[in-house]
Amino acid sequence: MSQQKTYFDPADLGKFGNITEFQATMGKKWFDYYAEVMKEGALTEREKALIALAVAHSTQCPYCIDAYSKTCLEKGADEEQMMEAVHVAAAIKSGTTLVYSVQMMNHVKKISM
Numbered sequence: 001m002s003q004q005k006t007y008f009d010p011a012d013l014g015k016f017g018n019i020t021e022f023q024a025t026m027g028k029k030w031f032d033y034y035a036e037v038m039k040e041g042a043l044t045e046r047e048k049a050l051i052a053l054a055v056a057h058s059t060q061c062p063y064c065i066d067a068y069s070k071t072c073l074e075k076g077a078d079e080e081q082m083m084e085a086v087h088v089a090a091a092i093k094s095g096t097t098l099v100y101s102v103q104m105m106n107h108v109k110k111i112s113m
Contacts (some may be wrong), residue, residue: 046075049065053082054089 019025038048049071056064072082 008062010038010062013066016063020100046054046072046077049075050077050085054085057086058089058093 012089017031020031038045038052043051049068052064055069056068069082072085077085
């Protein structure tokens with residue numbers, strides 16, 4: 001079976017640190033910000049990793065899904081917790097789609113009068 005190249009190359013995740021190459025100042029500021037955000041605070045690092053995993057699925061970023069799946073395991077989350085976090089993201093994303101139906105219903109009622 002041949003390995004077909006896809007648009008997303010998992011090896012690119014390891015190159016993420018290179019984002020400072022074209023804009024060092026902003027890249028460094030982002031990495032500093034990210035490090036501060038992901039530190040233990042009101043939320044544990046494990047909780048933050050689970051939130052990040054859920055957001056990764058909601059934004060459909062394969063790099064983030066790989067990274068935060070690993071991070072969740074490293075921070076002590078188990079498979080059931082990880083899947084539950086993904087389901088929370090799915091429920092919120094589908095709810096967001098459905099709440100926009102109110103706009104559609106309002107518009108239909110307006111033009112049907």
